[in-house]
Amino acid sequence: MIPVDSIDVLNPRERNRKIFDEIVGSIRSVGLKKPIKVTPRLGRAGDERYLLICGEGRMKAFKTLGEKNIPAFVVSVSDEDAFIMSLAENIARRQYRPLELLAGIESLRDRGYDKKTISAKTGLSIERVHGILVLLEHGEERLLVAVEKGKIPLTAALTIVGGGDDDKAVQRALQDAYESGKLRGKQLFEARRVIECRHTLGRSLGRGMSRKRSDVTTASLVRTYQKEVDRQKLMVKKAEITQQRLLFVVGALRQLLANENFSNLLRAEGLDTLPTYLAERVWPTMSMA
Incomplete structure (x- = not known):
């Protein structure tokens, strides 16, 4: 049992309010089923503190319920290992959000881990990690989210990426995916929708990043109007x-x-x-x- 106020969140993430309320309700009714995981650290004042590795939702639920202490597994690991463990825990969850998977894989890649190591740490297959890394390298966030939501297969997404920026080549890739059986029925419709969004809104989702607004001029309005007419x-x-x-x-x-x-x-x-x-x-x- 450790004090809730002595825990620092290592890898914070946004949480769906409905899911969080369900966690609070479950803990209120039946208690905590699984302890959180932390690693000990010394605070600035020399006091004992902890870095949270996994269980942010459970910890916040305890705070919401007014609890002062929470059951925890305490492991002694370095900051680097703690960060990797935190990412791996988030990615390996049964119900992860697609953007969390994207951010996790991206963080591991940026820290110099190869696809084999990422596969071992996250529990994902090497083929899936390889496909995700290829899509990341091309900035294909829209396709990535569609893949992780199960709307289109990873193999079909890679085929679409092979078409590059040429619209005709992308359409041929889509046709090839259909003829080879990679896309069928609703998945074909979803692939077309994603490609349309990719064409009009770009490959990246932005993920909350601020965008610089350009000054509106007569010429820019005319160009925008002409583009819409076309x-x-x-x-x-x-x-x-x-x-x-x-x-x-x-x-x-x-x-x-x-x-x-x-x-x-x-x-x-x-x-x-x-x-x-x-x-x-x-x-x-x-x-x-």
Whole structure:
């Protein structure tokens, strides 16, 4: 048991309020299930203090509940090892926030650790660490967060990065990922959305960093307006192309479905139904579920 007020946080992080309230409620109801982990240090006045390695949420919950002391595992490690242990604890949690993983891996890399060592310290596979480091080197924070949230696979993100800044190359990479089976269904939609945000807002999320505001001038307003006009024109052009392709598909389906042999083949293969959206266009007066 050590005094709560004698603990200094080594690697502080932001916490979701709802999750924190759940921690407080759990400790109030059933007590502390797992002690925090600290390492002893001498304070400036020569008093005994501790650096927190893991358990910031539990410690803050104890403070909220008015507790003066908290159960703790006390280990004797250097500042460097304490920092690494703190990062590893955060990354290895079952429910970590994607940006915490990013910051943790980034910190370990900046401290000179290679992917094999990072893998050993965090419990992540070498392949995953390698992929994260590649995305970090390219500043692909948006893709990283999408990967860690499970929206797109890491292999697909690396394929997209291979396209560089060339929009056509990125689209080809996306097509390759789809054809190779790396992206399917909802993941393909998410990948397109991330790529659009990446194109318009940049690869980095900023993470709260302040950005210098540029002075607004007549010329800058005209450039911004022209850029928006060009973007709108491109959207209209893409919509027209998509509409033409849909009309072609509808016309082709009408001709094919008028062929009795083709219809029999579809029935034999169990493909004799159409999505309502498409059926209403193939046969305007009727629809097939």
